[in-house]
Amino acid sequence: MNGLLSRFLSIVVLGAVALSAGCSGHQRRAGAHDPIVIGWTAWDDAEFVTRLAKAVIEDHTHHPVQLKLAGIGQQYRGVASGRLDAMLMAWLPDTHARYWQRYRRRLVDLGPLYQGGQLGWVVPDYVPRDRLNSIADLAQPDIAARLHHRIQGIDPGAGLMQLSEKALQRYGLNTQYRLVAADARVMSRVLARAEAAHKWVVVTGWTPHWIFGEWRLRFLQDPKDVLGSRQHVDALVRDGFRDDYPQVAAILSRMHLGLPELQDAMLDAHNNGYATAVQDFLARHAAQVAQWTAPGKRH
Structure with a gap:
């Protein structure tokens, strides 16, 4: 890593x-x-x-x-x-x-x-809602220990990471948790390992993202609305x-x-590569692409 x-x-x-x-x-x-x-x-x-x-x-x-x-x-x-x-x-x-x-x-x-893009902190859906349903729940010492006191993030310059740092402060979590910066692909690998072992994990995530098609996930509620709206x-x-x-x-x-x-x-890109996914999209959505590229509609 x-x-x-x-x-x-x-x-x-x-x-x-x-x-x-x-x-x-x-x-x-x-x-x-x-x-x-x-x-x-x-x-x-x-x-x-x-x-x-x-x-x-x-x-x-x-x-x-x-x-x-x-x-x-x-x-x-x-x-x-x-x-x-x-x-x-x-x-x-x-x-x-x-x-x-x-x-x-x-x-x-x-x-x-x-x-309609959404940002937030994401957990596998097998994590019980009655134990962990909100960012505020992360303050419980037993939950912090189970998560090894870490939130898996993405690259440090991302707006999501800046908002996540603010969330740590607003929810009083900055002394209990470390926000780990890494490539977004590292985030998805950390999530994949947790899913394979059925372990608890919290990652910074967003929709649209292929991880929501691969696994059953959910956003933690953000009652203080630190991470923003759609x-x-x-x-x-x-x-x-x-x-x-x-x-x-x-x-x-x-x-x-x-x-x-x-x-x-x-x-599709995750499974087959971006070149294939782009060509698949162009083939499946030819009429939509034709609207984008119609002549005579210029600024």
């Missing part, structure tokens, strides 16, 4: 260097053959949605797409500075509120890619992107996925 975390943090650092190098606040100007540069992060929904958008754009326009892996904070900075053209994983209004407030004047929101996940582009790429901006503004179909696609 430590090796995976080190490798992930190295990627984030390299991403930060790449996005900040030569950045002096000027907007990126598109050349005739320049690729569209889209940031993404190593979350399952982010990877599928971004790879799907790349396939749709390249299949229906003459523009190549380059994907850049970076932490979510670096993506906001990259789009705001013009070093990135777009990011497709803006969780609003709560999860990324800090980033949005800081950079919103230099971002263009093309609207939601999907709606979210919409938007496509953000740099200032000037609509003028440089009107056809692509129109596609992204019409690209919308329902949560059930997205969660099914993510489970």
Whole structure:
């Protein structure tokens, strides 16, 4: 696990260097053959949605797409500075509120890619509800001991992790629990091991995610509403992107996925790989993709 975390943090650092190098606040100007540069992060929904958008754009326009892996904070900075053209994983209004407030004047929101996303702390459904049903229940010493005093998290720059740190404080859990940062894939492996052994575990999670199709899970109740309400996940582009790429901006503004179909696609990606899952989605939802790419509807 430590090796995976080190490798992930190295990627984030390299991403930060790449996005900040030569950045002096000027907007990126598109050349005739320049690729569209889209940031993404190593979350399952982010990877599928971004790879799907790349396939749709390249299949229906003459523009190549380059994907850049970076932490979510670096993506906001990259789009705001013009070093990135777009990011497709803006969780609003709560999860990324800090980033949005800081950079919103230099971002263009093309609207939601999907709606109804939920964040929270997740447990296997075999954990008895009468013992553990709320984040507040975690304060009980016997429950803390059974969970080995840890909450398994995801990458440290994620909005979910920032909110989870706040939840530890608000519920008075910060002296009993350690929030463990790691790649989101590590989180899913920790959950898988607990499920296989029928052990108790708490992980930071969200919907849509393939884990909810793989196992019976539930969110712990959040009576203090620290982790936020239902979210919409938007496509953000740099200032000037609509003028440089009107056809692509129109596609992204019409690209919308329902949560059930997205969660099914993510489970397909987990089982068969992202390339297969993207092609499966395009084949199964050809009419929907045709609406996204219909000519004559530009901003």
